[in-house]
Amino acid sequence: MEDSSLYIRSGSVYQCKVQPLVIFNILDHFTRRGVDAEGETSSADTRVIGTLLGYINDGVLEIKNSFPVPHTEGEEQLGVDMLFHKDMLKLHHQIAPKEVILGWYSTGSELNETSALIHNFYSKEMGPNGSPVHLTVDTNLTNFQLSIKAYTNTTVSLFEGKEAGFQFLPLPLELESFIEDRVAVDALNKGKLNAGNGMLSELDNLEISVNKVHELLESVIGYVNTVLEGKIAADSSVGRFLSDALSALPKLDPSALEKMFTNSLQDLLLVVYLANLTRTQLALAEKLQKVA
Amino acid sequence: MAGVTVEGLVIIKIIKHCRENRPQLVFGELLGLDFEDSLEVTNCFPHLSKIEEEGEDQEKATNEAAEYAHKMMRCLQEVNVDHNAVGWYSSNYMGKFFNENTIETQFNYQKRLPSSVVLVYDPVKTSQGSLALKAYRLTDRFMDLYKTQQFSKESLSKSGISFDAIYNEVPIKIHNSLLVNAFLSELEQSGTNECDLERFDLQTNPYLEKTLECLIDTLDELNAEQAKFQFWQKSVQRQALQQTKWQQNRKEGEDNTPKAIPEPSRLDSLVYTNQVDSYCQQIKQFSGNNFAKLWLVSGVSEN
Numbered sequence: 001m002e003d004s005s006l007y008i009r010s011g012s013v014y015q016c017k018v019q020p021l022v023i024f025n026i027l028d029h030f031t032r033r034g035v036d037a038e039g040e041t042s043s044a045d046t047r048v049i050g051t052l053l054g055y056i057n058d059g060v061l062e063i064k065n066s067f068p069v070p071h072t073e074g075e076e077q078l079g080v081d082m083l084f085h086k087d088m089l090k091l092h093h094q095i096a097p098k099e100v101i102l103g104w105y106s107t108g109s110e111l112n113e114t115s116a117l118i119h120n121f122y123s124k125e126m127g128p129n130g131s132p133v134h135l136t137v138d139t140n141l142t143n144f145q146l147s148i149k150a151y152t153n154t155t156v157s158l159f160e161g162k163e164a165g166f167q168f169l170p171l172p173l174e175l176e177s178f179i180e181d182r183v184a185v186d187a188l189n190k191g192k193l194n195a196g197n198g199m200l201s202e203l204d205n206l207e208i209s210v211n212k213v214h215e216l217l218e219s220v221i222g223y224v225n226t227v228l229e230g231k232i233a234a235d236s237s238v239g240r241f242l243s244d245a246l247s248a249l250p251k252l253d254p255s256a257l258e259k260m261f262t263n264s265l266q267d268l269l270l271v272v273y274l275a276n277l278t279r280t281q282l283a284l285a286e287k288l289q290k291v292a
Numbered sequence: 293m294a295g296v297t298v299e300g301l302v303i304i305k306i307i308k309h310c311r312e313n314r315p316q317l318v319f320g321e322l323l324g325l326d327f328e329d330s331l332e333v334t335n336c337f338p339h340l341s342k343i344e345e346e347g348e349d350q351e352k353a354t355n356e357a358a359e360y361a362h363k364m365m366r367c368l369q370e371v372n373v374d375h376n377a378v379g380w381y382s383s384n385y386m387g388k389f390f391n392e393n394t395i396e397t398q399f400n401y402q403k404r405l406p407s408s409v410v411l412v413y414d415p416v417k418t419s420q421g422s423l424a425l426k427a428y429r430l431t432d433r434f435m436d437l438y439k440t441q442q443f444s445k446e447s448l449s450k451s452g453i454s455f456d457a458i459y460n461e462v463p464i465k466i467h468n469s470l471l472v473n474a475f476l477s478e479l480e481q482s483g484t485n486e487c488d489l490e491r492f493d494l495q496t497n498p499y500l501e502k503t504l505e506c507l508i509d510t511l512d513e514l515n516a517e518q519a520k521f522q523f524w525q526k527s528v529q530r531q532a533l534q535q536t537k538w539q540q541n542r543k544e545g546e547d548n549t550p551k552a553i554p555e556p557s558r559l560d561s562l563v564y565t566n567q568v569d570s571y572c573q574q575i576k577q578f579s580g581n582n583f584a585k586l587w588l589v590s591g592v593s594e595n
Contacts (some may be wrong), residue, residue: 020479021308024301027471028335032372065308068371089369094360095338096312139471146475175479179490180307180418188300189476190464202422202491204582209421209472209488210588254593261590264496268579268586271500275572277577278507282569287452289445 016133016150017176018063018187021107022052023137023148029068030107030139047108048116052135053092053099061102061133062176067092069104071118078117085125101126103133108140109147112170118168119153121193148173198201235267295463296331296409296427300472305423306413309338309417310383311381314415321361322379323368326407332467333411335373336363336381379408385416386506387574390428390459390566392559398430399438409462416499421491425463434458443559445521455565494589495581500575507571510564517561524556 026048033048049071054064069090071078093097104122106115115134122132134151151168177185190208219244227234302314309318322331338355369375379401382389388411401408409427417424430438437443437451468476531553 019308021301021304023475024304024472027475028299029371029468030302030335032470070371084367084370087363091360093307094340140448141474146471146478175482178310178311178416181304183418183421183490184303184307184423185476185479188303188468188472189480203575203584205422206491206581206584209491212488230543235582237452257590257593261586262496264586265583267500267583269497271504271575272356272579275507275575279569279572282455282565282572285565290449 014059014172016061016063016171016173017147017171018052018135018150020175020177020181022063022066022135023070023146023175023279025066026050026105026107026135026137027139030137045154049080049104051089052105052133053096055098055100056102061171063102063133063135065092065096065099066105075112078114080118080121086110099134103152104269105135105137107136107137109136109138109142109149111151115168116166120167123153134168135173148175181227294329295465296411297465298333298411298425298427299335300466300468300476302336302411305464306381306383306411306425307415307418310413310415315385317383317385319380319382321364321377322381322409322411323365323374323376324378325374325376326378326405327523329516331378331407331409333363333378333409334369337361337368339380352490365528376407377405379405379410381411381413383413383415385414386502387570388506388510388567389413390563392563392574395430395438395458395563398428402430402435403439411464414483419490420493420499421488426465427464427538428459429462431457443562444555444558445558448558448562453562455562455569458562458566462467492585494582494585496578499578503571503575503578507568507575510567510571514561514564514568517556517564520556521558524553526555 028047029050031045047069050066050068052063052066053060056062069085069088070081089101101122103126105120106118110135119134126132131152133155136147136149136151138145138147150171150173152171153166154169190205220244223238224242226232306320309320318338320336320338322333323335323337324330324331340353340360355538364379380397394410398408398410401410409429412426412428414424418590433451433453434457437453440447448568
């Protein structure tokens with residue numbers, strides 16, 4: 001009999017993309033978890049939860065934003081501040097009306113009964129067909145990793161139509177960042193190293209990039225040389241990548257390049273000259289006004 | 293003021309807000325702490341976009357925006373976020389942001405909160421590979437001048453304000469919590485965060501063209517202001533001439549004091565001059581970087 005077999009309904013969502021902002025938000029929320037009901041500073045075990053917002057596109061979840069939701073977890077009770085959740089959601093919809101609730105996040109890596117309860121609450125919030133996603137960030141840094149993970153629920157039913165409960169199922173997760181995000185994250189990373197020195201100028205950034213490319217080239221040359229010397233076996237896939245990279249280089253006549261170079265240089269010089277001229281005029285006008 | 297410390301979270305939030313409303317300009321509130329001589333910006337939230345309508349609707353929109361900001365602050369306070377306003381942020385393109393509106397808004401902020409700043413973010417420049425985020429404040433001298441609302445030639449020269457003394461830049465420092473730093477390190481290791489290619493972009497023309505266009509527009513505006521001022525000078529002269537003529541052959545008991553012609557506000561021309569200056573500096577900076585890139589390319593091609 002087919003009906004007696006175990007049904008595992010796979011969700012309509014098969015991939016999950018998260019933007020760095022969401023992780024920043026979660027970490028900030030955790031840092032500011034503050035005091036608990038007894039007025040004591042919460043320990044690192046206390047978890048914080050919040051709502052995830054974003055879009056669903058062809059089965060791909062794009063988590064774009066999040067906001068914290070205060071909650072209390074006791075021995076046998078769970079309280080989620082519904083009113084706060086509703087207020088905040090309304091405020092967010094005034095700015096980005098298209099972002100819908102996608103699920104919830106919590107810190108810590110544990111999935112327990114309370115997680116299931118909160119998950120139930122969010123599936124009610126999302127309507128009848130909603131299957132919320134649950135994002136966990138391990139703020140205790142077990143194994144020295146934040147291990148960001150996403151889960152969705154699959155209903156476990158013993159007979160068709162009768163739900164016995166649900167199970168958390170891991171979802172493939174990908175960090176999605178746009179070019180501006182990448183640049184900002186890079187600037188933040190550099191800021192971490194030279195704390196207190198402010199931001200790097202464009203020229204400094206260029207220098208870093210050049211050095212990086214230089215290092216990459218050195219390591220490639222080193223690799224090619226060891227292969228040529230016969231120390232390690234040649235890997236054809238690496239070879240293909242290398243030849244692809246080399247063929248991506250446009251073949252340019254040296255004279256054409258020279259011409260392009262001088263043209264650009266002349267353009268730039270002219271513009272700089274004009275800009276300086278304008279500034280001189282301004283300074284002159286300023287002086288004349290003072291004298292007059 | 294020594295500087296402003298900005299949390300990474302704020303930067304990422306501003307970028308997101310700006311990206312999702314492109315090409316519209318966006319505005320938002322900065323939250324944080326004012327600590328001795330430095331300012332810490334630890335969070336922010338977007339403002340409702342302004343609806344450009346006259347009359348009742350505009351008033352309604354303003355009220356709605358105020359109510360929204362108030363509610364948002366209360367909500368954030370509940371989750372332990374710093375709920376002191378310390379300034380505002382705005383996105384802008386090609387560096388044309390210091391217009392009268394910006395000055396007025398920043399003036400109001402600085403009047404209310406003397407240490408407040410405006411963070412200006414340029415998405416175009418950022419997508420070229422370098423984070424373009426600047427913090428500005430109006431200078432004290434300009435604040436005094438703006439308070440009087442007197443922008444005649446005389447009051448300007450009396451206060452000794454020149455076009456480059458309207459505002460000054462405040463250095464930005466970036467600060468992150470340890471957890472965020474851990475996340476950043478993970479991102480760096482994962483290698484999904486490359487932005488080196490954008491930095492090698494050699495295409496200078498679109499950006500320069502656009503900046504030059506803006507520069508020319510502003511110069512035109514400046515010219516118009518200048519013409520307005522000259523026209524006023526001429527009419528004042530003409531009036532004085534008429535007055536002397538009339539006095540020479542006036543009869544007893546007649547009184548004919550002419551009305552003074554109001555002097556046009558010099559604020560506009562001051563702002564335009566400043567704008568022109570900042571465009572020029574922008575061009576110089578941009579070209580400077582591109583010279584470096586060009587020589588780099590020529591060096592590479594020679595080898």
